[in-house]
Amino acid sequence: RRARALLGITAQIVNDLKSRVDLFDQYMIIDSLPIPLCQLVRNRRAKVFEGTANIGYNSTKKFYYYGFKDHFAVSQDGYVLGYVITKASIHDAKEAEELILSTRPEGH
Numbered sequence: 513r514r515a516r517a518l519l520g521i522t523a524q525i526v527n528d529l530k531s532r533v534d535l536f537d538q539y540m541i542i543d544s545l546p547i548p549l550c551q552l553v554r555n556r557r558a559k560v561f562e563g564t565a566n567i568g569y570n571s572t573k574k575f576y577y578y579g580f581k582d583h584f585a586v587s588q589d590g591y592v593l594g595y596v597i598t599k600a601s602i603h604d605a606k607e608a609e610e611l612i613l614s615t616r617p618e619g620h
């Protein structure tokens with residue numbers, strides 16, 4: 513319940529930061545990170561968030577995990593401009609386009 517109540521406040525904070533940050537002639541960094549929900553031995557038996565979460569692969573650390581993946585767009589100054597939480601199996605490239613379109617200022 514607390515997390516759900518914070519979603520509106522989090523969106524307001526992100527929008528306020530976006531309006532304060534001057535993104536003209538700056539780069540945007542897009543990256544993702546895994547959000548595992550259980551230990552490796554429980555990947556196939558986990559029932560938490562069944563139908564919403566699934567098994568994904570973290571190629572950097574070379575391990576499979578059950579959970580979600582967080583995709584972030586960050587300014588050069590370190591401001592989070594946007595984020596998307598997806599199933600663990602969703603590839604980063606699929607969400608990169610959505611993040612770019614939803615976070616870039618008009619005229620860029």
